[in-house]
Amino acid sequence: MSNISKTYEPQKFEKEIYAAWERDKNFHTTAEAAGEPYCIVIPPPNVTGQLHMGHALDETLQDILIRYHRMKGDNTLWMPGTDHAGIATQAKVEEQLRGEGTNRYELGREKFLERVWQWKEKFGNRISYQLRTLGSSCDWDRERFTMDAGCSAAVRKVFVQLYNEGLIYRGRRITNWCPKCNTALSDIEVEHETEQGHLWHLRYPFKDGSGYVEVATTRPETMLGDTGVAVHPDDERYKNLVGKTLILPLVNREIPLFADSYVDKEFGTGAVKVTPAHDPNDFEMGLRHNLEQVKVINNDGTMTDDVGKYSGLDRYKCREVIVKDLEAGGFLVKVEPYEHAVGHCSRCHTTVEPLISKQWFVKMETLAKPAIEAVKSGELKFVPERFTKIYISWLENIRDWCISRQLWWGHQIPAWYCDDCGEMTVSETDIEECPHCHGKNLHREEDVLDTWFSSALWPFSTLGYPEETPELKKFYPTSVLVTGYDIIFFWVVRMVMMGLKFRGEVPFKHVFIHGLVRDEQGRKMTKSLGNGIDPVEVIDKYGADSLRFMLVTGNTPGNDLRFYWSKVESARNFANKIWNASRFLLMNLEDFDAKFKPARADLELADMWIISELAKTIEGVTKNIERFELGEAARLLDDFIWSEFCDYYIELTKARLYGSDAKAKATALFVLEKVLECTLRLLHPFMPFLTEIIRQKLPNAQGSIMLAPYPTRDELKDLLTDEHNVDEFANVILNVVRTIRNLKSELGIDSRKKAAVVLKVKSARHKEILQEGINYVAALTFAEPITFAEEKPLHAMSGVIDGVEIYLPLEGLIDTEKEIARLTKELEKIRKGAASTTGKLQNERFLSKAPAEVVQSERDKLAAAEEKISSLEQRIKQLEDL
């Protein structure tokens, strides 16, 4: 039983424990099980690669909530799974192919997809492995993938219904295009970054030779596609010129000067060149004024065949050449440095090109409204609350969602085009015949859906939708979504919209938002910086429990945290502390009658105190978990276990454990075991492995800790006695202990060396307390002997606390002056405090407005301070008289 190693070595047991949990089906949930449903669907990690530290945080938070609720008796389901991550995964495999000297086009769609599935298999397994290593208690029997049969069926059904309702449409529009990924992107996949560029001022001559209009541009190469110049309708400078024709330099195309209120009169010359095919605003203006769309840039970022000598040039090379040519032709007025925002592909960081193409879109307005309402009504709550505002304002300004991607890896859009009649058909099942003309010459839409389309359905597709399964009925809406603030727009809002649309209810009641895990310098962990740390590496070195504890302590919802090895180390030290406290107990427990139960009267003050503190800790931890303040809960646990249980209580039991009174020993062991066992359960959601292995060694605990009940104050009610008195006792004794330790230290006496102490006690109550607790003082301070006296001993160092004067007699004469100086300093400190208290109590408005108990506590404070002052003054006088 006690053959437990001297130090905590998590590597020796974590894997076996997890395997046992899994073998015993401890994670498994059924819809029929008893208890309130509690469900979390995992934010599915991308099968692009392995988990990083951000995932470790995300999973840890979820696992804490899940384990807590499971122990509480809720019918708890944590649904695991992974995401196919369209663009990202495809890019990885294409990169692999490039290394092999081939590409996806050579391979063909089918063979290529086989390769991606192989990739998925590899990394999907790696992710499952990592999640297990971390201790995640998900229901593995239900593991899902965004492209499995069920999710695909859900996607089809939702797509077709939205299409039939007119909420999905196909249109020729200007969209963000990534020339490298070779696909359209949605607005949120474009990252805007300010760049140092230039503003080129160009002059476009009037056809009639009557002069020029000056325009400015940051992208001169697009002038090849200009089909107009716009000015504001109220702009006096141009009023008489609107309607005239300009000649586009280099190209010699005739283009109109027209008026549109989009134009800002104040900017530049107030005239804008208009390129409908390559700028979203120009595109809109082009539609309003029937301008021609001249495409001059290809999908791959080179210039099109129709631009003469510029054809085939890369867009940036073309820019250089154009500028030269404009300058040579006298069309360049000036160039200024100019800072402006440029869009980049969030995947590959290539500068995005707005291009016109046929794409599929989801109409957002009607879907967004209920999603806004759900948050405003409180049906859906963000933790912390501040994200509500961000969520709402984003939804209020939402634009249609481009969902088609020119990729192969993903859900292929279920639309078929008939080559005979030209009609398009959208269908939930594959079709081989055109329903319009019964022709057989169909070809399927090649595009696939944006990854986030299937992710948006995740909370109900994983529960069985489109089937009306028992799980769907039982666990939807899920309880809470745990995710980082970086994907609120990508994912959270879309789940809410889809959930409301297809289930009529929000997908989750709470959204628990956490921050990013950063490196020691506060930088984001990224591949390019090479500053990422693999959670598995940390686990190998320090154990999963340490990593988990490190990730939650000192962190609050929504805030970023920094990764420090030293923080992991201190979490490991905490684990080691628990390990050794347990080892101590187990060693002493060897010849202990496990069935012994003390009578309430057998409990000592210290026993009652630790049980009372445990009860407070249970309440605090529970309350904070419920509020999602997991960092605070962890702090309370740390504090209770390390300071109160280990540093004080265990020390206080030693006299009994090593003494000869068998019953006293048994009582102490009983309480030690009781408190430890209860504490382990309280800590289990945070440190699942350690708590499991230790608890299994305790004589009175049966079964897995993860299925044991979560502690409650009620559970301790038979042992809780007279808590108010216990607190008072503890207060006095711990204060005396601190003062004695302090004095010893100042005297340079080893803390474990015996030293005589004299106490001068004012009230009978204090005397009673100290007499009863004198052994505790002795045990914690190595004070011996401790005597009570009415007089102040002359040759001694002294300290004073409420109601008690403490003296450490010295063997020789004391250095009177030094001691007086020390006491005077102490006296000043107390006087200062007393002065501020007196000030308050002399303030009539304080007396009349502050609550009675606040006033009373100030009075008590003052009385105590005055007592201390008088005691100190006496002592100083006594020393001065020497």
Next chain:
RNA sequence: GGGGUUGUAGCUCAGAUGGUUAGAGUGCCUCGUUGACAUCGAGGAGGUCACAGAUUCGAGUUCUGUCAGCCCCACCA
């Protein structure tokens, strides 16, 4: 341009509904290895809570403004 967030000990961070002398971890200094633990114990130093106002009997906490950092959103070429 709009919005958010942060500013508390050398460092990293806690401090819910305002109310004792503002806390923890880590680092630093002093002392201590006889059996739970040196991955430890005891003690200590270290903070005008960014700055300025306002509200209040009372502000680290609420409000306004200023400064500094970070982040998000945004179709002014």
